[in-house]
Amino acid sequence: MIVCVAVVGHQNNPLYIQSFTEADDALKLHHIVHCSLDVIDERVNNPKKSGTTLNEAFLGLLYPTLNYKVYGYLTNTKVKFIMVTTDLDVRDTDVRSFFRKFHAAYVDAVSNPFHVPGKKITSRTFGESVGNIVRSYTFN
Amino acid sequence: MEEYPEELRTPPVSLVALFGYPELHASITKHLHSQQPPINALAFPDFSHLSQLLAHDDKINRTSSSSFRDPLSVSDPSSPNPSRSGGILKRDWLLKHRTKVPALVAAFFPSHDIFGDPTQWLQVCSDLDSLKSIIRPKNIKLVVVVVQSSPQEEISEDRLLALRKRAELDSKYVLFVNSSTDSELTLSLSRIASAFAELALAYYREEGRRIKSRAEKRSSNSIDSNVRYCFKVAVYAEFRRDWGEALKFYEEAYHSLHEMIGTSTRLPAVQRLVEIKTIAEQLHFKISTLLLHGGKLVEAVTWFHQHKASYEKVVGSTEFIFHHWEWMSRQFLVFAELLETSSATVQSFSSLNQGTSEMPLTEFEFYPAYYYQLAAHYLKDKKSALELLLSMSKTAQEIDSSSESVTPSVYVGQFAQLLEKGEVLTLHSITDEEYTRYIISEAKRFQDSFEIIAWLKRSYESFLDLKARRMAALCAFEVAREYFALADLSNAKLFFDIAANLYRQEGWVTLLWEVLGYLRECSRNLGAFKDFVELSLEMVTLPVTSYDASGNLGNKKYGPGGPATISGRESIHREVFTLVCREAELIQSTPENGFRLATDSPLHLEIDLVSPLRPVFIASVAFHEQMIKPSALCSITLSLLSHLPLPVEIDHLEVQFNQPACNFVIRNSQRPKETSGSSTVQSGSQVEDELSLVLVPNNWLRLTYAIKSEQSGKLECLSILAKLGPLFTICSRAESPAAMEDLPVWKHENRVESLPTKDPVLAFFGQKATQVEEPEPQVDVSLGASGPALVGEDFTMPIEVSSKGHAVYSGELKINLVDVGGGGLFSPREAEPLSLESHHVEICGIDGTEGNDESETETGNIKKIQQSFGLVSVPDLEVGESWSCKLQIKWHRPKPVMLFVSLGYLPHGSEASAQKVHIHKSLQIEGKMPLFISNRFMLPYRRDHLLLSKIKPAPDSEDMPSLPLNEKSVLVVSAKNSTEIALQLVSMSIELDEEEGETSCLIEQGGERGDTPGSANLAPGEEFKKVFTVIPTTRTPKLGLGSVHLKWRRQGGNTTEAFVSTKHKLPEVNVEASPLVMSLNCPPYAILGEPFTYAVRICNQTQLLQEAKFSLADAQSFVLSGSHSNTVSVLPKSEHVLSYKLVPLTCGQQQLPKITLTSVRYSAEFQPSAVASSVFVFPSAPQANSTAK
Known part of the structure; x- marks a missing residue:
């Protein structure tokens, strides 16, 4: 189950962060999302070391914590998408397709002429579409 | 890692025992230690110590082994349940094999004991027999070493054979040591070492094989014996340094052990699991160590993950889950320490390929920091579980450590109760209940917080080194929370601040809110009122926009800051503003805030x-x-x-x-x-x-x-x-x-x-x-510039300061000369900074005031004058007064210059703080050359000298005029007024530079002596000429003719003005002797139709015979008689005359027939100039001459 998704701006500031748990760990998820930015930094700065190709937006598994797995995605405009899931067996292709849909929803949201680039995303439509995408993905 | 026994942490080392001949033991032990791999040695001085070999020295062990070893003999009544006895691994087994049970025994005999006296020989035999009886059952190898005192000692073959038979040894293993010389000794030592190594290897291999076969034979047997056998085989493989096999069997043991979970019934449930987990932990430690030392970092990390995954869920009793968390925490900690100590981490990280496909690994899983963090996390889980347990059950609270004497038992992972029965200590197995009481009492003894903090700090530092600031911040936050829980507020504040700084920087508002909430509590408890207000205000102004606590952050575990909502902000706002904006009398009514504030503390x-x-x-x-x-x-x-x-x-x-x-x-x-004047x-x-x-x-x-x-x-x-x-x-x-x-x-x-x-x-x-802006200046500064300045003269610039409304106090006039073309006032090419001449334009002086006597006396009037800068103080002026001065500027080169004059003054005299008013004026002044001087040389009329340099100019010579030696040449110097104003020229003369110049050349003024000395008035554009004669007397390629000196002044100015003298250097000339001189003789005029004689004299001035070719061209206006062309020879110092008769045919200025002379010797051709070879032809004889006379 996806428990948290986040959009992080290119100055590593949160633009959108939403958790989908009933439990009381939203703050913990914020910490996890924030820490995973370190991994993204490391991957982007040392592309050779980590072996990922820079041409790809999907960054793969960032960082396994105790109960979660964190996946990342980096757009051309250096906006980062981060997804936290509790599923331990996840196929990369599923995550990729999730991020592709998420990216499309993000593009729709920022294409709104009233949206100022670099500001937090407060669109309710975006929130709804992200909720739908999240609910449609259960990786197991 | 430190809590594991030493023998587990280090790789095992082969062990040998030495008997007899103690003199040699020290050197042998040392030598064996230095071997690669090293061998440890137990040294016994003689065979009487034989009984100590393989001896058990522990009383408890012996008694307990009697109660535990044989599960079938239920002889010991103290164990209530026979099925519970036994274990998987003996605690001391590994230590025993590393320190007590040798792989071989080496018996040292002096050679005279063997080959000498039969009684001694018998002693040797009996020693050997008793030794054999001890080691044979254990399969320990034997080596006999015969110590010779000298190499010449005789050896009895019979005795040797008997010895071998007695010892049942191959001849290979009966060694001779010669201790007489050092070289022999080292040779013997290395022989001994290699034999020992070989035999030790054989021993451990055989032992391994024996146990392996036993395991295969009894494959149907219980899993625990299988685990034991695998462990032992692996240890023996480690003794042999066969890491691959060791790893294989450790893994096998690990996997078999895992099967035991849920199947084994030997011990009470809780203890059973504890035993399995303890052994799994040790096996895992061995496997990880072997993998990491083999440089297999990826495999090690993958293995750790499998280990974690397979035991994560093996919780055991949920009531005592804290024990499981502690175990998990230890796994992470040990692995972190292993990773940190293994050098493999550093080198091979770059070559990692992110693990396997089914288990992808990420960068941070290779850093110890990650594991430290998780170890701390599990320990925290343990701590909270323990606290929960203690708070839930009364019985747990009452447990204290003194009540029972539970100790680790003989088997790894098992615990027993130590009972004292008189002299004898016995170990009793315990029930689960007793055991849990024991672990709770143990757990209560430890302060987990300090360990959590230590590990998190280590993780924090290591993340900082990796430049993972956010992970480090999270660790800092966790550290701070631990400190906060311990009420160590100053440390907590330190670490909260680290986290807060990063969150502030990156704008993570919810995280920042949380941290600030803690910080606010810290400062509240520390009594730091200002910090508290600042933190509260910062929290209040965070862009938290969610309205209700049940929304995005539905979190029951808030920090002390409460939920990050608008209502939270508002409540903090109210709290802090009632605190800071309180009325004086309300202070006492707010004790719940914990601040004791004085009434007058703003x-x-x-x-x-x-x-x-x-x-x-x-x-x-x-x-x-x-x-x-x-x-x-x-x-x-x-x-x-x-x-x-x-x-x-x-x-x-x-x-x-x-x-x-x-x-x-x-x-x-x-x-x-406000009544009080507290305002600033x-x-x-x-x-x-x-x-x-x-x-x-x-x-x-x-x-x-x-x-x-x-x-x-x-x-x-x-x-x-x-x-x-x-x-x-x-x-x-x-x-x-x-x-x-x-x-x-x-x-x-x-x-x-x-x-x-x-x-x-x-x-x-x-x-x-x-x-x-500055106030408008009400003082005028005027520059009375007049026309362009002339180079050489002292140009006077009157400056007038006149007050028109402001009085002038402590006025200062700044004068600046600036080159219009930019740059300084001297050209860098000719820069000789020290010489005055280098400044093309300079300020010579500033004349004092006119009509202001008192300022004349003031010496401080002219403050400072430099070449291009001047500072003049202006006397105090009342309104309406004026003051003027004259600035003298001298030009050395023609150059336009900008003159800047600025006056700064105080309009009001007294005020020291008042600001100066400034007036700026500027003027561009052109510096011009007053006179243009040119010169011209003229050779004597109708005398042409063959000047070789003129005909064949040297390549480097410029247009330097050449003058014939000892001939009178004419020099015309002309000075042209190039200015717009009339100038009065007073004199013009040529002065030779040096004395030698005077000897080498003679210059006279042309014309008659009685003439005026060159005084003339020159209108603009007018030219003045003066003629000089020059007779060079020395032959030199460069003759300096000195310079023209002119004295002049402006015409029409006041006569008192001094004359300006200008120098102009004349060009240098080339003086040479001419070998041939051609002079034309011709009457001054001719009359139409009347014949006249035209003679060309060729004069040879050399000591040589000169051959000259000449040719005469026909002229249209004359009829000519005489030879047209010929070659004549001119004798030295004589002359040849060519004489022609000419009859003019046309009137006017006519060109005479042109003669061209070619000197054969110099192959040089020259002609008279066109001016010199022309004559005026009158139509009839002129009358004017006669009338004039």
Whole structure:
């Protein structure tokens, strides 16, 4: 189950962060999302070391914590998408397709002429579409 | 890692035992240690110590082994349940094999014992027999070493054979040691070492094989024996340094052990699991160590993950889950320490390929920091589980460690009760209940917090080294929370601050809120009132926009800051403002805040541009004008913004400028006027009243006032101080609207932003500073320039300072000469900085005042004069007075120059602080050459010299005129007035430079002596010429002719003006002797039709015979008789005359037939000049001459 998704701006500031748990760990998820930015930094700065190709937006598994797995995605405009899931067996292709849909929803949201680039995303439509995408993905 | 026994942590080392001949033991032991791999040795001095070999020295072990070893004999009544006895691994087995059970025994005998006396031989035999009887059952190898004292000692073959038979040894293993010489000894030692190594290897291999076969034979047997066998095989493989096999069997043991979970029934449930997990832990440790030392980092990490995954869920009793968490935490900690110590981490990280496909690994899983962090996390879980358990059950609380004497039992992972029965100590197996009591009492003894903090700190530092700031911040936050829980507030504050800084920087508001909430609690408990207010205000102004706690952050485990909601902000706002804006008498009524405040302790907050408190109070100040006149009113707009969630009313505002005289106060007229003069503004400053001063959240409060400044220069608004209560002030740095930066935490918020001022131009370009102009100068400075300046003269520039409304006090005149073309006043090419000449234009002096006698006497009048700069003090002038001086400037080169004159003065004499008024004047002056001097040489008329250099000019010679030696040449010097004004030329003369010049050349003035010495008036453009004769007397290629000296002055000026003398250097000439001179003889004029004689004299001036070819061209206007061309020989120092008769045919100036002479010797051809070879032909004989006479 996806428990948290986040959009992080290119100055590593949160633009959108939403958790989908009933439990009381939203703050913990914020910490996890924030820490995973370190991994993204490391991957982007040392592309050779980590072996990922820079041409790809999907960054793969960032960082396994105790109960979660964190996946990342980096757009051309250096906006980062981060997804936290509790599923331990996840196929990369599923995550990729999730991020592709998420990216499309993000593009729709920022294409709104009233949206100022670099500001937090407060669109309710975006929130709804992200909720739908999240609910449609259960990786197991 | 330290809690594991030593024998587990280090790789095993083969062990041998030495008997007899103790003299040699030290050197052998040392040698064996230095082997690669090393061998440990047990040394016994003689065979009487034989019994100590393989001896058990522990009483408890012996008794317990009797009670545990044989599960079938139920002899010991103390074990109530026979099925529970036994275990998987004996605790001391590994230690025994590393320190007690040798792989071989080496028996040392001196050679004379063997080959000498039969009684001694018998002793040897009996020693060997007793040794064999001990070691045979254990399969321990035997080596016999015969120690020879000298190499020549005789050896009896029979005895040797008997010895071998007795010892049942191959001849290989009966060694000889010769200790007589060092070289022999080292040779023997290395032989011994290799034999020992070989035998030890064989022993461990055989032991391994034996156990392996036993395991195969009894494969149907219980799993625990299988685990045991695998472990032993692996240990023996390790003894042999066969890491691959060791790894294989450790893994096999590990997997078999895992099967035991849930199947084994031997021990009570809790203890059973504890035993399995303890052994799994040790096996895992061995496997990880082997993998990491083999450089297989990826495999090690993958293995660890499998280990974690397979035991994560093996919790055991949920009631005592803390024990499981402790175990998990230890796994992570040990692995972190292993990773840290293994060098493989550093080298091979770059070559990692991110693990396997089914288990992808990420970068941070290769860093120990990750595992330290998780170890701390599990330990925290343990701590909270333990606390929960202790709080839930009364019995758990009552347990203390003293009650039972439970100790680790013989088997790994098992515990037993130590009972004392008289002298004998016995171990009893215990029930689960006893065991849990034991672990709870053990757990209570430890302070987990300190370990959690230590590990998290280690993780924090290591993340910092990896430049993973966010992970480090999280660790710092966790450390701080631990400290907070321990009530170590100053340490907690330190680490909270680290985390808060990063979250502030990156704008993670929810995380920042949490940290600030903790920090606020810290400062509250520390009693730091100012910190508390600052932190509260920062929290209050965070862009938290969610409305209810049940929304996004539905979190029951809030920090002390509570949920990050708008209502949370508002409640903190109210709390802090009731605290700071309290009335004096209300102080006692707020003891619950924990602050004990004195009535007169004012709170003052400074907010600068980088302060996190900036959103509390932003002050943007804009002047409406960029330049203002002194004493004129100027509008200034103050725009104030606050992000506080609730409106705030300000008592009064103070606006502070860099010119304190301009400071002013804005008072809220609804508030009672302050009686005390506590305001920092001086009395008498401007005070404005405003109907209400309320800061509404997110709305600019715009105030416009008019101010005026008396002082010229920059006027800048520095800060705005808001007084919010009797004791609370906030001072915010003023900002220009044009250069206002976004707030770091608010800039990403999606909200409507308004401009600080209504006028958009002011909002985008407004500045907090303006320039106050100087007062208008009311003094005139005039430069009485007259025309262009002439090079060489002292050009006079009158400067007049006349007061027209201002008196002049301590006036100063600055004079500057600046090259118009840029750069300095001297050219760098000819720069000789020390010489005065290097300045092309310089100020020679400044004449004092006219008509002001007292200033003449003042020596301080002229303060300072340099070549291009002058400073003159101007005497004090009353209104209407004037003062003037004359500036003398001299040009050395023609050059346009800019003259800058600036006068600075004080309009009011007395004020020391008053500002000077400045007047600037500038004038461009052209420096011109007054006279243009040129010169020309003329050779004697109708005498042509063969000057070889003229005919064949040397390549490097320029256009240097050549003069014949000892001949009188004519020099015409002309001076042309190149200015616009008339000049009076007084004299012109040529002066030779040096004495040698005078000897080498003779220059006379041409014309008659009685003539005027060259005095003339020259109108603009007019030219003056003077003729000199030059007779060079020395032959030299470069003859200096000296220079022309001119004396002149401006015509029409006053006659007192001095003459200016100008020098002009004449060019150098080439003087040479001419070998041939051709002179033409011809009458001064001819008459049409009348014949005349035209003679060409060729004069040879050399000592040589000269052959000359000549040719004469026909001329149209003459009839000619004589030879046209011929070659003549001219004798030395003689001349040859060619004589022609000519009859002119046409009138007027006619060209004579042209003669061309070619010197054969010099192969040089020359002609007379055209002017010289012409004659005027009259139609008839002229009469004028006669009439004149």
